[in-house]
Amino acid sequence: MSRGPDNRQIYDETWADWVDMKKYGPASRWLRSLIDRHLSTLKSDLRQPIVSVLDVGCGEGTITDLIADELPKARVTGIDFSETGIRCAKRAYARDNLEFIKDETSAHLKNTHDLVTAFEVLEHIDDWQQFLGRLAASSRRYLMLSFPTGRMRPFEVTVGHYRNYGKGQIEAFLKARGFVPVEVFYAGFPFYNPLYREFCNLTNSGSNSFTKGRYDWRQKTLGWIVYFFFNFLSTRRHLGDQFCGLFVRRNFA
Numbered sequence: 717m718s719r720g721p722d723n724r725q726i727y728d729e730t731w732a733d734w735v736d737m738k739k740y741g742p743a744s745r746w747l748r749s750l751i752d753r754h755l756s757t758l759k760s761d762l763r764q765p766i767v768s769v770l771d772v773g774c775g776e777g778t779i780t781d782l783i784a785d786e787l788p789k790a791r792v793t794g795i796d797f798s799e800t801g802i803r804c805a806k807r808a809y810a811r812d813n814l815e816f817i818k819d820e821t822s823a824h825l826k827n828t829h830d831l832v833t834a835f836e837v838l839e840h841i842d843d844w845q846q847f848l849g850r851l852a853a854s855s856r857r858y859l860m861l862s863f864p865t866g867r868m869r870p871f872e873v874t875v876g877h878y879r880n881y882g883k884g885q886i887e888a889f890l891k892a893r894g895f896v897p898v899e900v901f902y903a904g905f906p907f908y909n910p911l912y913r914e915f916c917n918l919t920n921s922g923s924n925s926f927t928k929g930r931y932d933w934r935q936k937t938l939g940w941i942v943y944f945f946f947n948f949l950s951t952r953r954h955l956g957d958q959f960c961g962l963f964v965r966r967n968f969a
Contacts, residue, residue, distance in 0.1 A: 721873055721878070722876075723876040724797055727796075727797075727798040727800065727801055727876070728799060730928075731798055731804050734776065734928065736929065736930055736935075737928065738775065739931075740935065740939045741927065742912075742938075742939045742946055743946070744778070745943045746943055746947055746958075747779075747835070747958065747960065748778070748779060749947055750862070750901050750952075750958070750960040751779060751835065751862070754898075754899055754960065754961075754962040755782075755783065757898060757899050758858065758860075758898075759786070765790075766830040766831050766857070767789065767791065768790060768830050768831070769784075769790050769791070769829060769830065769831045769833065770795065770831075770832050770854065771793065771794040771795070771835075772795055772825065772833065772837060772851065773796055773835070773840070774795060774796050774805060775798070775805070776801050776804040776805050777801075777804065777805025777809045778809075779833075780792060780794035780805065780809070781809040781814065784809075784811045784814040785811070787813075787831075789813070790813060790830070790831070791813055791815075792811075792813055793817060794815070794816045795824050796818065796819070797818070797820045797821075798818075802816050802817065802818045822847075822850065824854075825850045825851065825853070827854065828855070828856045829855060829856065830856055831855065831857065831860065832851050832852075832854050832860075833859070833860040834862075835862045836862055836864075838861065838863045839863050839872075839878060839880060839881070840878065844878075845889065848886070848889060852890060852894070855895075856965065857964060857965055857968045858964055859962075859963040859964075860961070860962050861886065861959070861961055862958070862960040862961075863881055863886075864880045864881070864958065865881050865882065865883060865902065865957050865959050866880055866909060866957035867957075869913055869914070874920065880957075881959065886959070890963055894965055894967065895965055896964060896966050897961060897963055898964050900960075900962070901953055901959065902953065902955065902958070903950060903951060903952045903958045903959075904955075904958045905954075905955035905957075906950065907945040907949060907950045908946055909956060912942070912946075
């Protein structure tokens with residue numbers, strides 16, 4: 717029996733306080749910029765349009781909304797086991813091609829989709845091999861994933877992390893299941909890691925009063941400044957602890 721963090725409790729209790737952090741926080745904004753680069757690569761390489769997207773672990777919906785905006789002809793569905801997260805997502809985002817559904821067991825993975833995504837989810841999963849196998853089986857064509865790599869800091873347990881991953885670990889797992897990388901980022905040296913992650917550990921960033929709740933001009937301004945360092949003065953393809961990868965099924969490549 718796992719003694720890891722209770723993610724359902726953590727996120728039902730905290731999503732409402734983390735909405736602005738996900739919108740305006742520098743790490744979240746930077747991750748969206750990496751995802752947006754993959755979406756641009758995806759759109760430039762399409763031989764057939766993507767018509768269905770499943771975003772697993774969508775949380776409060778900011779990234780799912782980005783996907784729906786970038787792929788307007790696709791039906792984009794965000795699922796999450798957190799009732800609070802889905803409620804926040806529905807309140808914040810509405811598009812004709814976008815829906816959010818509470819799905820406690822990720823039952824939507826029983827169906828197939830052109831693109832399956834899971835951002836900052838794998839580190840929260842105890843039996844990650846079984847879960848990632850389900851993601852791969854559900855994708856007809858593409859997978860897009862993000863998660864932390866490298867040394868795990870103590871504060872990460874408080875936001876529901878079981879583990880971080882090693883370089884190449886997920887690529888090897890997916891290769892055995894018929895997926896090859898289209899574009900992979902190991903991003904963030906030196907500003908995301910080690911500087912920012914150590915700062916987050918010292919300040920317990922997921923729980924302190926500066927990062928939680930509604931953001932005022934001070935928090936938004938500081939977020940933009942730190943995002944600048946992440947985006948323009950950090951590595952993107954090597955050395956960093958933020959993984960963000962786009963994969964394609966081998967028989968479709």
